[in-house]
Amino acid sequence: MAYSALAIANAFIERSKQYGINDLSPMKLLKLVYFAHAWHLAVTGKPLFDEPVCAWRYGPVVPSVYNEFKGYGAGHIPTPSVVYINKNGHSEPIIPSVTDKETLSFIDAVLSTYGNQSAIFLSNLTHQSGSAWEVTKDRHQHGGINSWQIPNDVIRTTTRKQLGI
Numbered sequence: 001m002a003y004s005a006l007a008i009a010n011a012f013i014e015r016s017k018q019y020g021i022n023d024l025s026p027m028k029l030l031k032l033v034y035f036a037h038a039w040h041l042a043v044t045g046k047p048l049f050d051e052p053v054c055a056w057r058y059g060p061v062v063p064s065v066y067n068e069f070k071g072y073g074a075g076h077i078p079t080p081s082v083v084y085i086n087k088n089g090h091s092e093p094i095i096p097s098v099t100d101k102e103t104l105s106f107i108d109a110v111l112s113t114y115g116n117q118s119a120i121f122l123s124n125l126t127h128q129s130g131s132a133w134e135v136t137k138d139r140h141q142h143g144g145i146n147s148w149q150i151p152n153d154v155i156r157t158t159t160r161k162q163l164g165i
Contacts, residue, residue, distance in 0.1 A: 002046070002047055002048065002049055002050045003048065003049050003096070003098055003103065004049060004050075004051070004064075004096050005033060005037075005049040005051045005062040005064050005065050006064060006065065006068060006081045006083065006096045007049075007096035007097055007098050008033050008036060008037070008048060008049055008098065008103075008107070009029055009033050009065045009068070009069070009080075009081065010080035010081055010095060010096055010097055010098075011097065011098040011103070011104065011107050012024070012029055012032050012033060012036075012107060012110075012111070013029070013077055013078075013079065013080045013081075014080060014097075015104070015107055015108065015111055016111065016115065019111050019112075019115045021111070021115050021116070022076055023076055023118070023119075024076055024077050025072065025073075025074050025075060025076065025077065025119050026065075026066065026069040026070055026072050026073070026074075026077065027058065027074070027119035027120075027122075027123065028117075028118070028119035028122060029065065029069060029077060030059075030060075030061050030062065030065055030066060031059060031060075031114070031119065031122035031123060031125070031126060032110055032111070032114060032115075032122070033062055033065055034053060034059070034060040034061075034062070034126065035110045035113075035114060035122075036048055036106050036107055036110045037049060037053065037062075037155070038132070038155050038156075038159040039106055039109065039110065039159060039163070040103075040106050041152055041155050041156035041159060042156055042159035042160045042163055042165060043106075043165070045156065047152055048103065048106070049062070051063075051064055052149040053132075053149065053150045053152075053155065054146055054147060054148060054149055054150070055133055055136060055137075055140035055143055055145070055146075055148050055149075055150050056143045056146050057142070057143035057144070058123045058126075058143070059122075059123045059126030059127060059133050059143075060126055060132065060133055060150060060155075061146075068081045069081070074119075080095050080096075080097075081095070081096065082094070082095055083095075083096060128162075130158055130161060130162060131158055131162065132150050132154050132155045132158040132159070133150065135154065135158055136148075136150055136154060
């Protein structure tokens with residue numbers, strides 16, 4: 001089941017509290033969301049969300065997540081995103097969320113693996129040799145073309161190699 005990237009981000013925000021993570025900056029959140037998507041592609045062959053992953057200077061970025069949380073700067077994100085939907089002519093707030101256990105298990109696995117790492121460490125990890133960002137760096141000019149989308153098949157293939165599957 002594909003979610004919005006904001007639902008995945010919100011799940012990380014909520015579950016990071018259980019893991020005692022108090023440095024969930026926008027950059028760290030972006031990398032965690034990316035890793036969950038990459039792992040999901042590698043294991044299931046299906047995207048976790050239906051939004052593009054762009055190659056930016058500091059690694060893969062989902063623009064909707066960046067735009068929603070950039071106002072926190074380098075600070076901790078304490079609360080999930082709220083979106084407004086039009087219902088019967090009225091704007092109603094909802095919190096996009098993840099509801100199935102399989103997706104939550106991917107989020108928990110990413111948090112268990114990377115939750116205690118810094119945003120810079122995670123950014124550097126996305127630039128490692130063989131990563132989706134690195135193997136496409138010439139096409140996006142090392143993150144110089146922010147609108148360049150990393151194809152899901154590249155994310156899937158490179159992540160499978162990195163995970164040894």
